[in-house]
Amino acid sequence: MSAPVIEVRGLSNRFGAQVVHEDLNLTIAHGEVLGLVGGSGAGKSVLVRTILGLREPSAGSILWFGQDRAQMSDAERQRVERRLGVMFQDGALFSSLTVLENVLVPLKEYTRLREGFMIELARLKLALVGLPPDAADKYPEHLSGGMRKRAGIARALALDPDVLFLDEPTSGLDPIGATGFDELIRTLASALGLTVILVTHDLDSVFAVCDRVAVIADRHIVIADAPARVAHHPHPWIQDCFGGPRAARLPGLAPL
Numbered sequence: 001m002s003a004p005v006i007e008v009r010g011l012s013n014r015f016g017a018q019v020v021h022e023d024l025n026l027t028i029a030h031g032e033v034l035g036l037v038g039g040s041g042a043g044k045s046v047l048v049r050t051i052l053g054l055r056e057p058s059a060g061s062i063l064w065f066g067q068d069r070a071q072m073s074d075a076e077r078q079r080v081e082r083r084l085g086v087m088f089q090d091g092a093l094f095s096s097l098t099v100l101e102n103v104l105v106p107l108k109e110y111t112r113l114r115e116g117f118m119i120e121l122a123r124l125k126l127a128l129v130g131l132p133p134d135a136a137d138k139y140p141e142h143l144s145g146g147m148r149k150r151a152g153i154a155r156a157l158a159l160d161p162d163v164l165f166l167d168e169p170t171s172g173l174d175p176i177g178a179t180g181f182d183e184l185i186r187t188l189a190s191a192l193g194l195t196v197i198l199v200t201h202d203l204d205s206v207f208a209v210c211d212r213v214a215v216i217a218d219r220h221i222v223i224a225d226a227p228a229r230v231a232h233h234p235h236p237w238i239q240d241c242f243g244g245p246r247a248a249r250l251p252g253l254a255p256l
Contacts, residue, residue: 005028006063006064007066009061011023013043013058021216027224030195031189031193031195034196036048048199053077053081064080085156087149087156087164099135153184182205211226215230215237217238230242
């Protein structure tokens with residue numbers, strides 16, 4: 001396995017008396033597509049926010065590219081943060097900006113490129129995610145859900161990150177749209193050499209695009225392995241999730 005880009009060591013997250021994570025460990029290798037799954041309230045979003053530095057853990061450490069985030073200077077953190085791209089649910093675009101203007105936001109915030117060159121880059125990112133040229137001048141409310149998500153990925157890719165976080169990318173999409181999105185994720189990961197962390201409930205996506213899947217249950221990572229092997233883990237939640245009717249129709253996966 002390649003050297004890790006992210007390491008989570010002994011992580012604990014608490015909200016008052018509520019313990020969300022306890023002694024959680026996870027290693028994410030360069031170039032892999034990792035699915036992050038778990039039941040509602042298992043703490044998937046909290047884990048991602050902690051990895052991104054949007055909240056401080058109660059205990060434990062997060063290493064970005066081999067460096068402890070807590071020991072970085074502000075300048076070092078900013079340099080590393082530029083290597084991380086995030087697509088939030090439904091794209092989370094600014095409704096008052098056009099799609100093009102949304103993609104331009106990180107370029108204007110973090111670079112000193114010429115305006116014309118930034119616009120060319122933004123249009124390139126939109127084309128990269130499969131959006132037609134006329135989508136650039138539209139507002140998010142005039143796009144379908146799938147197009148908003150693609151625009152969200154284009155914005156996440158604006159600064160050419162090494163790591164891409166995707167939060168429920170296929171949620172709310174019809175089967176054809178979801179399949180197209182799965183293909184896009186796998187194509188981008190392969191073509192750009194991205195490491196992808198995919199938060200999802202979609203078993204089709206897990207088996208279509210993920211090299212490994214990490215399951216959060218009982219406040220820690222129960223298993224992180226290839227989807228087919230995870231599916232046969234004896235943990236009750238995994239049996240319920242991977243052994244149910246939805247899993248039965250997946251190629252090569254028999255119900256548990």
